[in-house]
Amino acid sequence: MENAVIQLKNVSKKYGDFMAVNQLNLSIQQGEIFGLLGPNGAGKSTTILMLMGLTEPCDGSVEVCGINSTTHPIEVKRKVGYLPEDVGFYDDWSGLDNLIYTARLNGLEPKEAKARAAELMERVGLADQKDKKTGKYSKGMRQRLGLADVLIKNPDVIILDEPTTGIDPKGVQELLNLIVELRDEHQMTVLFSSHNLHQVQQVCDRVGIFVDGKLLAEGNIEELSKQLFTHGKYLIELGIDASFKNIPDAQVLENMLTSLEGIQSIKKEDEYFEIECLADISSGIAKAVMDADYKLRYLNKKEYGLDAIYNRYFEGGVSHA
Ligand SMILES: Nc1ncnc2c1ncn2[C@@H]1O[C@H](COP(=O)(O)OP(=O)(O)OP(=O)(O)O)[C@@H](O)[C@H]1O
Numbered sequence: 255m256e257n258a259v260i261q262l263k264n265v266s267k268k269y270g271d272f273m274a275v276n277q278l279n280l281s282i283q284q285g286e287i288f289g290l291l292g293p294n295g296a297g298k299s300t301t302i303l304m305l306m307g308l309t310e311p312c313d314g315s316v317e318v319c320g321i322n323s324t325t326h327p328i329e330v331k332r333k334v335g336y337l338p339e340d341v342g343f344y345d346d347w348s349g350l351d352n353l354i355y356t357a358r359l360n361g362l363e364p365k366e367a368k369a370r371a372a373e374l375m376e377r378v379g380l381a382d383q384k385d386k387k388t389g390k391y392s393k394g395m396r397q398r399l400g401l402a403d404v405l406i407k408n409p410d411v412i413i414l415d416e417p418t419t420g421i422d423p424k425g426v427q428e429l430l431n432l433i434v435e436l437r438d439e440h441q442m443t444v445l446f447s448s449h450n451l452h453q454v455q456q457v458c459d460r461v462g463i464f465v466d467g468k469l470l471a472e473g474n475i476e477e478l479s480k481q482l483f484t485h486g487k488y489l490i491e492l493g494i495d496a497s498f499k500n501i502p503d504a505q506v507l508e509n510m511l512t513s514l515e516g517i518q519s520i521k522k523e524d525e526y527f528e529i530e531c532l533a534d535i536s537s538g539i540a541k542a543v544m545d546a547d548y549k550l551r552y553l554n555k556k557e558y559g560l561d562a563i564y565n566r567y568f569e570g571g572v573s574h575a
Contacts, residue, residue, distance in 0.1 A: 258317075259284045259411055259443040260305065265314035267300050267467075274300045276467040278314070282460075284410075285441040287433065289458030291448060291564065297467040298447045302413055305445070306334055319410050335404030339416040341396055345389030349380055349399050352388055353406065360407045374402040378432060394425020401432060412436075413445045418453060430457050455560040463567055470567055479558040482566050487518060488534050492527040493551035494543055510542045525551070 260282035267275040275297040282288045290298050303309040304316050307327025316323040323330045343352045350371055357367035375384045378398040383391070388399060397417055404412055414433070418426045434457055437444055448454050454461055455475060462472040471478055480486055494507065508522055516535050521528040529539065536553055543550045 257283050259286075259319055260288075260445065261315075261317045262301070262304075263315045265301075265304065265311045265316055267297075267304060267309065268312050274467050275304070275311070278467075278469055280462060280469060280472070282443055282445065284443050285437060286460060287437055287444040287446060287458045289446050289448060289454035289461040290464055291451070291454050291461055291560075292464030293449065295466075296464040298464055299415060300467075301464075302336075302415055302445070302447060305413065306330060306336060332407065333410045335407065335409035335412045337397070337400045337404050337412065337414045337417050339419050341400035341403065343388040343396070343399065343403075346387055348385045349388050349391065349395075350375055350384040352399065353402055356403050356406050362406075370406060371402075374405055377405070378402045379428065392422075392425065394421040394429060397421060397425075397429055398432065401429070401436070405436070408440075409442065411443045411445070413447070415447045416449070417446070418448070418450065426453065433457060451560045451564055461560065463564065465567065471563075475560055475563070476557060478560075478563045482563055483558050484530070484556075488531050489556040490529045490531060490534075490536055490539060491552070491554045491556055492529060492539060492543070493553075494525050494527075495549035495551055496525050507543065507546045507548055510546050511539065514538050514542065528556075 258281040260280065262278050262280045265275060265278040266273065278301065290301065292298050300309065304311050305318055305323055307323040307330050310324050318330045319333045321329045321333065344355070347355070353371035353374060354367050357370050358364070362370060372384070375381050378401055380395060380398055380402070383395060388396065391399065400417075418429060421429065430453060433444060433446070436442060446454065446458055460472060460474050461478065463470045463478075471481065473481065480488070483489075496507075508520060508527070511517060511520055511527070511529065514535060516532045518530040518532060520530075534555060536555060540550060540553055
């Protein structure tokens with residue numbers, strides 16, 4: 255795809271005879287936050303290692319920012335900031351000194367390194383903790399410092415591998431907000447690997463569900479929900495109040511709805527309708543309710559959350575579309 259910043263084509267990785275990643279195709283666009291979601295052993299970390307050129311695929315090609323990760327790992331490392339589950343710092347040093355050290359390693363002159371480190375401490379909300387030893391930082395503070403550390407080199411891509419493990423809910427929220435803000439400010443591309451459905455649903459534009467080395471599905475939550483539960487159709491739930499009408503079973507309305515364009519089927523139970531249609535025709539349905547002179551109680555496009563989607567894959571053994 256045209257603006258793909260991360261591009262994997264038919265990528266496979268074997269450890270001995272064991273296929274850890276199997277024919278993976280994935281494109282992630284600039285400025286996207288993509289959630290790589292899967293249980294333990296699914297192949298998420300192996301994929302990240304291949305993206306960073308730290309392990310070689312046995313088949314296929316891996317590119318980051320148009321650079322082949324396998325043949326040019328050093329160039330790719332300049333573009334990618336990687337935040338692991340546990341970031342290592344010099345615990346006896348302050349947060350600021352740790353950042354200055356990273357900035358120097360990245361070739362910044364002492365004065366510039368100091369200024370950049372201070373600016374990033376401010377950016378990740380740690381300015382008032384900058385002189386504290388990192389050994390005394392909470393897990394959430396360490397991860398925010400980790401993000402600052404990653405940002406020192408102005409990466410185009412950030413890869414976050416289970417970044418919220420062990421952080422309290424407030425710290426998780428702060429970290430997630432920060433990730434979204436950084437993407438919005440710098441149009442960075444973010445790959446977020448996680449088991450945590452709720453967090454992925456909260457911040458990711460698109461999700462890939464990864465199981466046993468295979469990408470079973472990808473898309474935004476609405477697309478995945480449609481693929482899995484409604485087979486590409488829309489399901490609209492309608493509740494009306496027909497109590498004041500002469501024909502309380504809403505038969506008149508049912509007839510009107512049937513004649514709308516795009517309607518596939520209608521299930522009716524008293525004053526509740528489940529309407530399957532080929533497009534989102536909520537406004538036409540609302541108009542029909544008004545025209546038939548019923549009171550509208552609710553009108554919802556039925557959507558399933560990521561947990562329902564995820565469970566469907568694991569419980570139902572849904573195969574690759
Ligand atoms: N160096 C290795 N040698 C042999 N097998 C490996 C190696 N690294 C990973 N594996 C196997 O490959 C599979 C995928 O592992 P990977 O670490 O990529 O999964 P993951 O989705 O990141 O899991 P987790 O969420 O537990 O980190 C697992 O079955 C794992 O045991």
